[in-house]
Amino acid sequence: MFTVIISRFLLFIGFIILIDLLAYFSLRSYTKHWESKTLKKYINALPWLLTAIFLVFALIYVFSVSNAAYDYIKSRHYFNIFGVLLIIITLKSFIILFKFIERIFYFFIYIVSKFVLRNKTFNKEKISQKNANIFFVSGTFVALLLSLLLTYGMIWGKYNFKVEKHVISFKNLPKSFDGLRIIQISDTHFGSFSDTSYYNRVVNTINQQNADLVFFTGDMVNNEAREADDYVSMFKSIKAKYGKYAILGNHDMGDYRRWYTESGKISNYFDVVKVYEKMGFKVMLDENTYLKINNDSIAIVGVKSWSLPPFKKFGDLKKAMTGVPDSIFKILLSHNPSHFNEEVEAKTNIDLTLAGHTHGMQMGFYNNYFKWSPIQYVYPHWGGLYKEGEQYINVNKGLGFLGVPIRMGIKPEITLIVLRSS
Secondary structure, eight states: OHHHHHHHHHHHHHHHHHHHHHHHHHHHHHHTTOSOHHHHHHHHHHHHHHHHHHHHHHHHHHHHTTTOSSHHHHHHHHHHHHHHHHHHHHHHHHHHHHHHHHHHHHHHHHHIIIIISOOTTOOHHHHHHHHHHHHHHHHHHHHHHHHHHHHHHHHTGGGOOEEEEEEEEETTSOGGGTTOEEEEEOOOOGGGOSSSHHHHHHHHHHHTTOOSEEEEOSOOSSSOGGGGGGGHHHHHTOOOTTOEEEOOOTGGGTTTSOOSSHHHHHHHHHHHHHHHHHTTOEEOSSEEEEEEETTEEEEEEEOSOOOOTTSOOOOOHHHHTTTOOTTSEEEEEOSSTHHIIIIITTTSOOOEEEEOOOGGGGBSEESSSOEEOGGGGTOSSOSEEEEETTEEEEEOOOSSOOSSSOOBBSOOEEEEEEEEEO
């Protein structure tokens, strides 16, 4: 284990040195024609200066939490370290990228001049001097813009949640359920937050929606049940006319930290279930239940975390569907949207699936005109509402964050779904 840690650390240091060297030589090639030696000196030193500032920042953070009792408290600070590192690497990477583009541009000009225009007096140095400032200014502008956007996402974007509303009509929805208001929340990742103020606003907004049902589609915590200690009474205050239901996500299963004993991991699993229950949620562990209004009923089906590799598969849809009539309207709660592709779509007559897990990768574009995120190349259904045949799936983009503490273009989300009987 120690050898693995050392090798990863050395790999990380090597990567940082490589980025700094490439950024340094890129800047030096831009500034070599500048007249001011002082300005040239400071600009060339920027990559090393930024790395030095980051290392000081990281060391202060690490030592400030070295005596923290719980791993999840430490991880909050580590997320901030990763966030600052990402911003710095982005800044340097785009300086390097524009230098690479500049070289390709010069090579193209050289080929055209030499072999197309037959220009024997091609002066590479003169062209380089003339255009270097254009590439330098362009690269610096793009690098600073992206870094500022990432900084916004780290300081404000991860807290800027919105209510995403969908109205869905179903031919087989009983008339008594026409207008049913469903709130879906997902991926709160309580262990990533340093205080409860954000989720106070979330809960207040949920209660303003006058929900009939509230569904929590998993990943309440990062690893440990005790991450949720400060949120129990807050989430217990969430109101729903016909009840609150939850399922377990992959992080709720406790697979992403080292447990010293198997019994400790098992105990944590049951503690996570108990926390959901203390909050007033009925936890659906591969089971189903029925909601009755007047003389009409619908089925609510919930499975434990079901995933494709590299994630583990725990849920059992067949078991969860035991006894559910084919004719009844069904809502499935399943954390990972890949479950819909593999076992639900066109293989069952489940009407509506509610999932989370993806976070929309926390960075991308999501608006009325354009939706894109790198995560879409892994999950075909990655954020929002999708219709496949007569079946629907809504993928909630989550309220929390994990990895880097940044949301840029992909806002945290509360989903309001209104069911209509057409």
